[in-house]
Amino acid sequence: MKTLLNRFIVILIFILLTASGLYSQTTPYTILISFDGFRWDYTNRGLTPNFDYIEKHGVKALSLKPSFPSITFPNHISIVTGMYPQNHGVIANTMYDPVTDKLYSLRDTAEVRNAYWYKGEMIWETARRQGVITASYFWPGSEMNLEYRRPTYYEKYEHERDYVERINGVINWLKLPYNQQPKFITLYYDLTDSEGHRYGPNSPEVNAAIARLDSLIGFLFKKLDEIKLRDSVNLIIVSDHGMTEISKDRYVNIEEIANCNSCKFFNRGAVMNIFINDKNEVDAVFNKLKRQENHYKVYKPENVPAHFHFNNNHLIGDLFVLSEPGWSVGTTKDKDRMNDYNGGNHGFDNSYIDMHGIFYAIGPSFKENYKTGTIENINIYPLLCKILNIIPKQNIDGKLENISFILKEKE
């Protein structure tokens, strides 16, 4: 009996080793880069030779449509979960939870790491459960305070971290012994978003940012060549949203119109979430805002248009305000802030073309010189699962069939 059991264990170990060996040999490495706020048409400015190279030898989508609202954290998390923000839970960069009276803000590191807010399963959790090693050189949601929900290796977000150092960090992970190497790595740069907010999408500063990020792709290629992994790496470059010009002259003071003592206002610019302490006041405030609706729309969550997929989450608030592209909504205090921060913004209707980002991909899994139309960012998670050869989480919003046509067909 004992020898039979021993033999069974030996066979099992053999199968597992063979399977993992096969996995390692046949699955390429995948690096997912996000250039925050890199608008879909920034590569049409003649500043991006490395993007041009990828377009010729890989896949380019006309644009990457963000999920609504077109904001950083909601969209980075849609990309790695395949879910709309209302379903993965991160519906804004700043969120108030009336149930716990807690506030989430991307400047509050403790809350950014608090797993409570993240209801979706991120690609690294799916991968880890299936024995695949992953790594992240920055990505919203990669620093959660639960180990099993994090990438195997990760870096804590540091806005000023040197740009080349980030790539060297990725290369060092790829230089690890074979059985410790990550198969999937993320990398993040804020530059186009930061410059776009400050100077606007059509500024020389944004052009300089575009050129700098493009040259970093060239540097990454060079480093991958040096470690002889260039041909084994899929590189996917995306952005979370685009950018459009705003002006301090196009401002609506929602606080003033609402004129409501029991209202709390969260977020500003393209969207606002209003929580009203006294529920008897909701209709009155709604009616006031509705009557003066000009360059913005006000909704009760259940009436937000269906194509936004943004009705069903208690963090949306009692009322939700969305401004017309190029306009800003906010409080009296927010208006003052517009004096020094009024170049560009995002967060608007995700169908508005200025809100669209980029999708480029090159490597052994992808077709060459293949151009597709607009792709929705919820489809990236199932694509990554396919490339990594892992089973995706069920009941997500993205679908592999909406994106799998960019993959090389298997013989």
Ligand code: AMP
């Ligand atoms: P926003 O333009 O407000 O939608 O957000 C962009 C900002 O998000 C960037 O300038 C970064 O400072 C910040 N950010 C991006 N990734 C992270 C992260 N992983 N942790 C904390 N903050 C981040």
Ligand code: ZN
């Ligand atoms: Zn962003």
Ligand code: ZN
């Ligand atoms: Zn931004």
